[in-house]
Amino acid sequence: MRSPSSAATLRLASLLALLSVLLLSGCKSIGPATVARDRYHYSSSISESWKRQTLLNIVKLRYLDPPIFVDVGQIVAGYSLETGISVGGQISAPTDNSLALGASGKFIDRPTITYIPLTGNKFVKALMTPLPPEAVFFTIQSGWPADGVLLAAAASINGLKNQETSIAGVTPPDAGFLRVLELLRNLQRSGSVSFRVKQDGEKKQSSILTFRAKEIDETTLGEIRELRQLLQLDPEATEFTLVFGGTPSHDKELAVLTRSLLHIMNTMAAQVEVPADDVAQGRATPGVDPGDEAARSRGLVRILSSKSKPSDAVVAVFYRDQWFWIDDRDIRSKRALAFMLMLFTLADTGEKETPPLITIPAQ
Numbered sequence: 287m288r289s290p291s292s293a294a295t296l297r298l299a300s301l302l303a304l305l306s307v308l309l310l311s312g313c314k315s316i317g318p319a320t321v322a323r324d325r326y327h328y329s330s331s332i333s334e335s336w337k338r339q340t341l342l343n344i345v346k347l348r349y350l351d352p353p354i355f356v357d358v359g360q361i362v363a364g365y366s367l368e369t370g371i372s373v374g375g376q377i378s379a380p381t382d383n384s385l386a387l388g389a390s391g392k393f394i395d396r397p398t399i400t401y402i403p404l405t406g407n408k409f410v411k412a413l414m415t416p417l418p419p420e421a422v423f424f425t426i427q428s429g430w431p432a433d434g435v436l437l438a439a440a441a442s443i444n445g446l447k448n449q450e451t452s453i454a455g456v457t458p459p460d461a462g463f464l465r466v467l468e469l470l471r472n473l474q475r476s477g478s479v480s481f482r483v484k485q486d487g488e489k490k491q492s493s494i495l496t497f498r499a500k501e502i503d504e505t506t507l508g509e510i511r512e513l514r515q516l517l518q519l520d521p522e523a524t525e526f527t528l529v530f531g532g533t534p535s536h537d538k539e540l541a542v543l544t545r546s547l548l549h550i551m552n553t554m555a556a557q558v559e560v561p562a563d564d565v566a567q568g569r570a571t572p573g574v575d576p577g578d579e580a581a582r583s584r585g586l587v588r589i590l591s592s593k594s595k596p597s598d599a600v601v602a603v604f605y606r607d608q609w610f611w612i613d614d615r616d617i618r619s620k621r622a623l624a625f626m627l628m629l630f631t632l633a634d635t636g637e638k639e640t641p642p643l644i645t646i647p648a649q
Contacts, residue, residue: 347552
């Protein structure tokens, strides 16, 4: 038979072993659990900051305040988790046994974010270089509405001019230009127009706009004839070469004078509803007349303003003691903002760089 002292010793040893197993089994790596959470939160934060930065720069242009862009170059999220366990005991007599337990932990979250100002040559290339016409039409081919894309990105098509903005005010677009956009949108819906890149024997690439000639109803045929007439295109040709320029050199060429990103932002800036006193006092340039419903209806975006913070905005910024925002219920303006953000990718004609990197070391 075991003595009381031996039984107590065995019970204490068993208890110590069980506690050690339980404490050690609870120590797991924190790395996997942070991936889903951090990717979501960092992605949401970058998206929100990019929207605010873009809206702020559009508003600043209305006040002739130079736009400034800052890219997020790199994100390094570093985590460190240190744990410690101490277990001690003393067995000296049946009534003098003792047990001491101890635990320690330290968690460190040390994110490092690198910001890169968009200046110099990269600024010129990204913001001031006109968009490639083929990139604009590939955007249409991918499903974006032709009228919305060309209203934003084209300054003219075969000599028909879009809206122009200057410090003197806004020049409305040609009626023929607006009709061309409407016809292209209708043809896009019918599937009668397509875009492709053709390579000849000398390895030169040409961008080709094609009109489908078979299995087309009379309404669509009539719209194609009207489009050819407005753009002074060959009435019999089915393929037209897409080029960058103000006017075509022949009737089988579609000359599109595209805008730069800065040009598009200036056009949007003219549609910001700034206080009337700011325009009267020369603080802001003249823009689209808020009372002109026709001009507002064909505008790219509607940016509202007020002294109080909006309650239902998809994006809002505070500038010159005013809140400027886009209403979350304004689908047209939200689409224009989304398109604007996508254009930053199309406009990046410089050397490719490593995209924002999220590194999460866990120790």
